[in-house]
Amino acid sequence: MTLKVSSVTSDNYRGGYLVGELLGRMGHVRVSFIGDLMAATVRDRINGFRDGLAEFGIALKKEQVMDLDVGIDRFGDWSEKISAGVKRLFDKKPYPTAIFCSCDAVARQVYRDMDGLGLRIPQDVSVIGCDDDSNIVDYLHPGLTTIRQSFGDLGRTAMELLKRRIQSPESPVESLILPVELVMRESVGPPRKEQDS
Numbered sequence: 001m002t003l004k005v006s007s008v009t010s011d012n013y014r015g016g017y018l019v020g021e022l023l024g025r026m027g028h029v030r031v032s033f034i035g036d037l038m039a040a041t042v043r044d045r046i047n048g049f050r051d052g053l054a055e056f057g058i059a060l061k062k063e064q065v066m067d068l069d070v071g072i073d074r075f076g077d078w079s080e081k082i083s084a085g086v087k088r089l090f091d092k093k094p095y096p097t098a099i100f101c102s103c104d105a106v107a108r109q110v111y112r113d114m115d116g117l118g119l120r121i122p123q124d125v126s127v128i129g130c131d132d133d134s135n136i137v138d139y140l141h142p143g144l145t146t147i148r149q150s151f152g153d154l155g156r157t158a159m160e161l162l163k164r165r166i167q168s169p170e171s172p173v174e175s176l177i178l179p180v181e182l183v184m185r186e187s188v189g190p191p192r193k194e195q196d197s
Contacts, residue, residue, distance in 0.1 A: 006161040006174040010149035012044035012130075013051075015180040018147060019100050019128050020052020022182060028098040028126065028191045029058055034066040034085050034110065035102020036078075042102045045130060045147075049100055064089070064096060068106075082109040090117060097125060097191035104129035104136040107144055122189035132183055143185030153178055 023031055033049060035042045050060045066085030068078055086109075089096055101107035107129035114121055121127050121142055129137070132148035161174055 004173045006165055006176075008154055008157045008161060008176045008178065009041065010154065011177045011180050012041045013048035015130055015147035015149070015182075016045035016048025016050075016100070017052040018048075018180070018182045019130075020049045020058075021055060022052075022128075022145075022188065023098050023100075023126070024053050024056030024058055026126075026188070026190050030064070030094055030096045030191070031058065031060060031098045031100065032064040032066065032089050032096040033060065033100045033102070034068065034082065034089075035106055036068040037065075038069070039102075045100075045102060068102075078106070079109050079112075082106055083113050086110060086113040086117075090119075095125070098188070099125060099127050101127065101129045104131045104133040104144060104146055107146070108136050108140060111140055111144075121187050124192055126188040126191075128188060137185075140187075142187050145185045145188045146183050147180050148183045149180050150178065 020031075031053065033046050035046070037043055037046065046060075046065070053060055066089060068081045068085060086099075089099070099110055101110055107127055110127055111121065114125055114127070119125050127144065129144050129146040130149075132146045137144045137146060157176060157178065161176070164171060164174075
C-alpha cells in the first residue's frame with residue numbers, strides 16, 4: 001500500500017548540479033563523490049552532480065564514487081567507513097583533484113583524512129559539502145564550500161503543509177521543493193598541476 005502524504009524537500013538535484021558546474025568551470029576532471037547512496041536525497045545530489053559535470057564533458061567514473069553503505073545505521077559514527085572510502089580513492093594515482101561529499105558531516109571526516117595523508121585543501125584536493133550546517137562548517141579550516149539548504153524554511157513549510165492537511169483532510173497531497181544555493185568558501189581551488197599529481 002502506498003502512503004499518500006504531503007512532503008517538502010530541498011532541491012537536492014540542483015545542489016549537486018551546481019557543484020558539478022562549479023568544478024567543471026574550474027577545470028577539474030578527476031572528481032569523486034563520497035556518501036550514502038541508500039538515501040534518496042543523496043541519489044538526487046549525485047545525479048545532479050553527474051549532469052553538471054556532463055555539461056563540461058566530464059564523466060563521473062564508477063570507481064570514483066564511494067558508497068558508504070551504512071545500512072540501517074543512519075545516525076551512527078560513519079568515520080571509519082568514510083576513511084576507508086578516502087583510502088580507496090587515494091590508493092593509486094592519479095588522485096582525484098576534487099571530492100563532493102554528500103553532507104558536511106562527511107566533509108568533516110574527509111578534512112581529517114586529507115590531513116592524515118599530508119594533503120592540503122584546496123591546493124591538493126578541493127572539498128565540497130552539502131547542508132551548510134553551522135555546527136560543522138564554523139569549525140572547519142579552510143572554510144568549507146557547501147550547498148546551503150534552509151532547515152528553518154524546511155521546518156516551517158512542513159508545518160504549514162501539515163496545518164493545511166489537518167484543516168482540510170481531503171485536500172490534494174502537495175510535494176514542495178525548496179531552493180538551495182552554493183556557498184563559496186576557501187575549500188575549492190583550481191586543480192593541481194599534472195606534474196604534482
